[in-house]
Amino acid sequence: MLLPRGLNQVYDEWGGEKASGVLLHAKFLDTFSAKALEELERGQHYAGSIEYKAYAESLQADPQLWCKWSERYINWRQLEILGLMSKGNWA
């Protein structure tokens, strides 16, 4: 089905907020350095696994992404307050 064009416009340009969410990328999980090594061994990714090589290298040198300014995840409302997502028109 052809969807209305408006659905592709994900942000508001006049100051308002549209509803939006947040994706958690796998590389922020603590299992990721093991995963990167495993994928490097399998070597099944494009361009000779160049991306995983970079991941494995930088994670070996500095595997800790947690810093003083990190925050513990509580719930979606916290993410909204931080301004990382918005409930838009939802009440």
Place this chain on the structure above:
Amino acid sequence: MTIGVVMLVHTALGRAEQVARHWAAAGCPVVIHVDNTVPRKAYDRFVKSLADVPDLKFCKCFRCEWGTWGIVAASQAGSELMLASFSHVRHVFLASGSCLPLRPVKELQNYLAARPRTDFIESATTADVPWTVGGLDEERFTMRFPFSWKKQRYLFDKSVAIQRVLGFRRKLPNGIVPHMGSQWWCLTRQTLSAILQDPDRDVYDRYFRYVWIPDESYFQTLSRQYALKIESRSLTLSKFDFQGKPHIFYDDHLQLLRRSDCFVARKIWPYADRLYEAFLTNDADALKKTEPNPGKIDRIFAKAVERRTRGRSGLYMQSRFPNEDWENGVTAAPYSMFQGFSELFENFEPWLTKSTGARVHGHLFAPERVYYADNQTAINGALSDSAALRDYNARAFLTNLVWNTRGERQCFQFGPDDNQDVCWRIAKDPNAQVSVITGAWSVPLFPSNMDFADIRREAAQLQKIESEHMDILRSPYTKARVRIWTMAEFIEAPMEPLQGILDEIGHTKLNRISEVPRMVDLSGFGQFLQNLKNQGMHPYLMGDFPVERGITAAQKAPRKPYLVK
């Protein structure tokens, strides 16, 4: 005496059946109107499923397209059948298939029994209330609307445009005053039958047939002719979003709806099982006599509309990315920018921290790195001190910084050596407090160990940049609170400007400044400026700086000779 319910149904017939049974079980006669577009088979199945319910009738079907006469025709047919078939009905309640009673029907019956002559219909004159969202106001009543807005938008718009050009105006029959309001009403038999049996009904019907959205004005206008006592509010809770579309209630609105104390709410999502389960019960153990109280719901939905249309000032993210000058506030909180102060005073930053309690950063926009307060390498939101990352979008860096640290006043140093991309954004930001001592950039050059030719080139460059920045700050587009002093002016009396700045920042710990920042040693500085002048580089931003400070000031101006006539 009881209430009769006229239900307009066009979809989710299963839910409509449930609600109809609920009304009927409480002893309310029900008349159902099913939209013409419902397939024959589905219609027959629906009629059959309700065959066992007493006091339930189906009326003649009309085509109910949004904004057209069909909905009024359906309400008329339903009401006529209701009044003719059930003589013990005193109030007729117009509801839709997606309406859900929130309180036991008995409570509604008691409520209406206590107000036997009152008509509940939201009805306001168009002239006084700017209700319509992005639609036609008064023109609804003075133009003709033969085309469908949904299906023939082009013709609809064209016909409106043509009628505007021609100045076409319809006359209102019998001098009625157009009123508008929610299409969901509850009218007494007296009022409703007076409308339906009016000898002039043909005239009114002919007129309203071509009014735009007559379901929000037909009964609202005509009830004003006959009603003894109108309560201009709807007993049906319905909320509209910022585009004028009705808000749909879901399972997570359960508590909110419970606390509203409204009798009926719409629109309910057909799959909101928890809502239907929770509200379609009639345990009348403890009947409440409370008035409907939609205040809380109103506030929450008003907030949602505000969030959607105005958003949070100073937030830039994936679903809020305002065009320039449409931000509703450039930044999230007030902040202060100081130019020339840390050059002129040795301990300006610690002094400012001490006397205001604000977070005082160094040169945030310095070319080599971001100088955060306390020499940190990152701050709130893990904002890094990398100059490359910052310069990729310096304006966003500033708005991010202010957003991330909201709740704490931010102050930072700025100068002509820093990244100037932010100048306009700061100048146009009402949250910015900008204080500038012009020419103070030359103070660090004075004791430096550079060749004089290099100093001269550097000074010329910095002066040019600062001069451009001052033009921005003095432009008519500037919304920031700007204070500019020349260096000569400032060192004459530094206390007064400093006190003014601190007072404006607000939460100062002391009423008067007790400790003063230490000014750098300026002896010989006048000569330094004179040397620059002698090399052909005129440093004018400092103001009139005497060559030998102190000596010239002490010298008395020679007296003017008296002229004796």
